[in-house]
Amino acid sequence: MNTVKEETQIKSISETKLELIEWILKLNNLEILNEIVERKKEAEKAGHNKLFWEVAGSWQSEETGTQLANQLYEDRNDYSREIE
Secondary structure (H helix, E strand, O other): HHHHHHHHHHHHHHHHHHHHHHHHHHHHHHHHHHHEEEEEEEEEEHHHHHHHHHHHHHOOOOOOOHHHHHHHHHOOOOOOOOOO
């Protein structure tokens, strides 16, 4: 008789544990999904930054950025043209 009572208690404790685990998973499910989405966004951003620096870092020149910008402004053809 004692054995049956112990088995019933063990079974109910196991069921309770399972219910608690299911409940915790339901509560944390949204948090976990949000964390996964945030990590994906961070990984994509890191990938984009890496690609940008690979392209931007590949340019080598004797001129500085300011010198190149000034040269571009000087070489522009912004004057009005006569149309015949």
